[in-house]
Amino acid sequence: MNVIAAVKAYVTKITEESEPGMKVLMMDKETTSIISMVYSQSEIQQKEVYLLERISDSQTPNSGTPLRYLKCLVFVRPTTENIKSLCYELTRPKYGAYYIYFSNIIAKADIKLLAEHDEQEVVKEVQELYMDYLAVNPYLFSIGLINPIKDLSWDSDALQRSVSGVLSVLLSLKKCPLIRYQANSSLCNKLGSKINDIINKESTLFAFGQSSQALLLILDRRDDPITPLLNQWTYQAMVHELLTINNNRVNLSKIPGIPKELSEVVLSAEQDAFYAKNIFLNYGEIGQNIKQLMDDFQLKAKSHQKIESIADMKNFVDAYPQFKKLSGNVSKHVTVVGELSSMVNKYHLLDVSEIEQEITSQNDHSGHLQNIKKLIENEKVRPLDLVKLVILYTLRYQNHANNETTHLIEMLKKRNIPDHLLVNIIYVSEYSSSISSQNDLYNVQDAVKITKRFFKGLSGVDNVYTQHKPLLQEILEEIVKGKLKENLYPCVGVNTFNNRPQEIIVFMVGGVTYEESLAVHYFNKNHPSFKILLGGTSIHNSNTFLEEVKNAVFNIPKKHSRKLIRHINH
């Protein structure tokens, strides 16, 4: 169940089925992202693909002679628009041969339409290859949807897209799963039954004849609105929270004085050994590793400095390409880590995070209140970080006798924090209470070992900044023990109940986080007999999450937070 391997295998299939020759790859916007998640342009060039083309550009009238000696590999989603563009292309073919691949199930009628337009017999292949999702890590995928939920129900396009996305994951991994969903969420129920309908309709496609059945578990983000709000301290999660990763790309152009070649960097574990090694390590360990990386680099640079004999020169020539590559990588990671560390210091993120973690995992109302108040006084802390803290406090102590949310809001107002930020407090509490809670939001262990030292030891698991465990982890533990309650997570349709599946695909409506991805990583490591794959409508950091929450509840009457509304003009 490795989604990156699955996509890579498909791309190899596409490039190899068309036999040797110069090739052009025609894609749409979404399939371009899908491919670029796992392949860089120079890699795909080594597979004889020398040109990339957008299918939407093929509509523009093309003057000049056709390039008959080029083979065109088409990889697009099976949308009406794409079919239309393809028909147009086939009536006036620019290239000698066409190999057409769709990223999902396509209707017979559309194939018929294409066949009727292929008057010059240029089409050599028509296939469905199921890579209709973004493969982020080997066991993490995303559909890449922005704001799939409007007014607490599915946007119909987003629902359709999620159904095809999850189906393509299942097909690319050859799994015909049992589907369970979170009972209190109509969003999960709807998605689950739609997926089930298509599996039943396309039963020949899903006949894999496997002995053990996988489990597809559909969860709702509203059950755990905490995780996406927290500051993160592992490399991938931290970069996403502070700098935002978009399809493996990080935009650094806002850093003053950044060199042009570093204004956008690619962070891909498939192509970058340092990133692959550090993706799940914490801030302290990355600091050490980056130093190691620098040292190695300096050592190499030094060894290249003394060139006295012909033999030295020859060695240098031999090693130079590797050296060059290394230097690009070093400056990339040094820049990224440097930016992270300057943000951490500038905004006192360590202090913020410590309080965040304490609220989520300990029981000390007055202490937490004091700490938040103290932090509000601190001018260096960013307004949004304070708002997030108050949100966490509100969610945590909404039923506490001495709840002082309104007082905290007044304090934030005194710090001149604008209403458009404060209103997030209302949005999140509406979002979270729109679903009757079936799990305790905060998983507070009574005997929390308070370790005040930062990055104690190298494991970094027991430190004060990573006390919080996402709800997902608890659910996974229950599955492993075969204790996931059937009334809370029922099956779709009438299915024979298998209590202990070995392969579990978790899909979260409303997006997942890299903290959850990390939890899955450790889970897979600690339970070698189980394989967990995590996916979501998108991958959130706190900004994108608040944006999505706002969209989900904007027009909904605010039933649960009337008390707070009086204090915020929104």
Add this chain to the structure above:
Amino acid sequence: MAEANTFREGFLCPVCHKDLRSPQKLITHFQDSHSEEQDILKSIKEFYGKAKKKILKLEEQDLDIRSEPIQEKLTLDYDEFWKPQPSGSSRSHIDFFRAIRRRRLDHQTAETNKLIIRLDRLLRLDGTARKQQEQFLVAWIDGTTVSRCPSCASSFNIARRQHHCRLCGSIMCNDCSVFLPFDRAHSIVAPVQNLGISSKEGLKGRNNDSFRICSHCASMVEHRRMIQAEQMMQPIISQLYAHLQNLKSNIQSEVDLYEKMYRSLTDGESTFKLQDAQTLKASIGAKAETIDTISKKIASLPEDESSVIKIEALQNSIRRATSNYIKDYLLTLPPLPSVQELAAIKRYRSLRYSEEEEQNSDKIEIKRVTVTTGWSPSSLEKSVQSEGDPLIDQMNIVRNYIAQAKEAQRFEEVVSLEENLRLLKEAYRQSQLTKIDEKSESKLQKNS
């Protein structure tokens, strides 16, 4: 922020051990304070550039192209526990697609073929009584009932007369007629013969003549001509590219062999000779140079007069891919050990080897047999005479072949021959062993 100190200690300058507190500062510090070393580095880069040009005739800029990192074999920490998985599902619709397409196109193909056959026959006609013969080949439609041109709907009269398409026999007016010149008709019927020299013997003075045909037939015939022309035409870029790919696949086998040789040499084995590996590396270098030149030639091909912008992008892309290929696969080949290094490796290995031999001392005798019998291929005749065992004869012959193959620089064959030799040795060893066994058995029998 006292607690952060532990990790901040990390950003030390490796030269002067000053704590710079952030990696960015460290870089700037290194650039400022240790600039002299940067200078050295820079001068080396220039020196290197010149050397590179001499060695591979590569331009410096080609090496400086910032490229995304090329695929590496990474052992990712996080996917070590994922087992290889079967490839994902796929579903082909090409049969259904073809069925639909065939239904639509069969008619057209048959029609075109019919026209081509008729055209061929028409071209073979002699000059006399052409019209009758034409009507004999293609039945003309009876024009008495047709009062208007079917394609432009103008009525026929004395000024606008009826004409017949020579290919399908249908009726049209003069304005709607298309004229197909004979020489073009010839090239459609027999494209290969007419490629260079237009076969003049068949034309018989009708060079300027042409067939009157309808626009429908014209478009079908023209379409076929276009396809044929494109099949025939091999643009320079395709030829160069085919050559390039050919060389690449050649070089790949050499690189594989080189890597094998390198591993074997650094392991201290004597399967390959150091000189052989050096020759091979030189040959790879020479091929890399040729590849580089070809890709440059592709990049600098003149643009087609009617070309789309794409061609330029294509040419540059091929060039870039090739220079990446050279950089990442050919220039990174590990350097061979020097003679001294090799000797050291061999010494180390022989030391280990003798230790092993001591451990299984029962095999020593047999090994010595294989080593002492006529190792040098030049002493072929002598060893043939000296040894009566057919296996040993065979082994000596193979050794002779190996020597010849080495002279001819056919390392692949050397490898396969050495493999043969190894098998022969094995067989010989077995036979020796059984002999010993037989002897001891017979001894045992005697004793009993």
